[in-house]
Amino acid sequence: MTRTSESVTPQLHDYLVAHSAPVDPVLADLAEETARRYPDQTTMQIGAEQGTFMTLLARIGGARDVVEVGTFTGYSAICMARGIPADGSLLALDVSEEWTALARRYWQRAGVADKIELRLAPALETLRALPGDRRFDLAFIDADKEGYIGYWEELVPRMRPGGVLLVDNTLSHGRVIDPAETSAPVQGIRDFNDHALADERVEPVLLPVGDGLTMARVRG
Ligand SMILES: C[S@@+](CC[C@H](N)C(=O)[O-])C[C@H]1O[C@@H](n2cnc3c(N)ncnc32)[C@H](O)[C@@H]1O
Structure with missing residues (x-):
């Protein structure tokens, strides 16, 4: 029998967050203000444990130059910026002036604004x-x-050998395996998942973190 990942109930999720490095007040406040100002968009923000994982991954991998496609109110950018050195850089890409205005405020509070360039x-x-x-x-x-x-x-051709790409929402809340689900975003994820798997430039793994997190190492 194939062993599966654990189904994470809300109670188990609370437990695993409580047993990970604590979320500091800046990130907690950002999550709270995002939820208060944009209650319909809160699912866009990554979860606390994913953020901590991304900080650790940046640190363990010795990342200096980071790029983020999709910044919203800046939570994931703070997490990655914290994992890179003071002279590292994070290029943050988005289209929303309004959402990223909140991001800029929290980047200042987190002390990472000098590392981040927003376009x-x-x-x-x-x-x-x-x-x-x-x-x-x-x-x-x-x-x-x-x-x-x-x-x-x-991005793949711009990654240094051994560099890592993280891609979010690659399980589409389970809709990727629902044949009745034909929306463009879900089909976009299915197409992407097939594309990444067939790409011989990388070694990918789709992890059951958050809403599905694909991690791919670029071959040296
Ligand atoms: C899921 S949210 C990002 C969440 C963020 N990573 C976080 O953890 O808080 C997606 C973001 O992508 C941005 N976006 C959508 N289409 C875009 C495009 N074509 N170019 C750049 N950003 C885009 C949206 O404005 C939104 O802020």
Whole structure:
């Protein structure tokens, strides 16, 4: 029998968050203010344990140059920025002036604003316009799902050997395996998952973290 991952009930989720490195007041306040101001958008923000995991991953991997596609109110950017050194950089891409205004405020509070450069424009345009020699150690894709393959194709060649791409929401809340589900975002995720699996430049794993987190190491 194939062993499966544990189903995480809300109670078990509370327990695992309580037994991970504590979420500091800045992130807790950001999560609270995001939920209060944008109650219909709270599921866009990554969860506490995923954020802690991303901080550790950046730190363990010695990442210096990071790119994020889809910033929202800045939670995941804080987590990754905390895992890189003081002279590291995080390029944050989004289209929303309003949501990222909140992000900027919390980046100041978290003491990571100096590491983060925010560009407001469709992310594919920004990525295509980057200098040819711009390279990254860690990338996080978390924007419009129909765009994932396009972001991936721009980013994989820009990753340093051994670099890691993280891609969020790759289980679409379980809808990826529902044949009745034909929405464009879910189909975008299915297409992306097949695309990443067939890509011989990377070693991927789809983890049951949050709403599905694909982690792919770029071959050396
Ligand atoms: C799921 S949210 C990102 C959440 C964020 N990573 C966090 O953990 O808080 C998706 C973001 O992608 C942005 N977005 C959507 N389409 C985009 C595009 N074409 N280019 C850049 N950003 C885009 C949205 O404005 C939104 O802020």
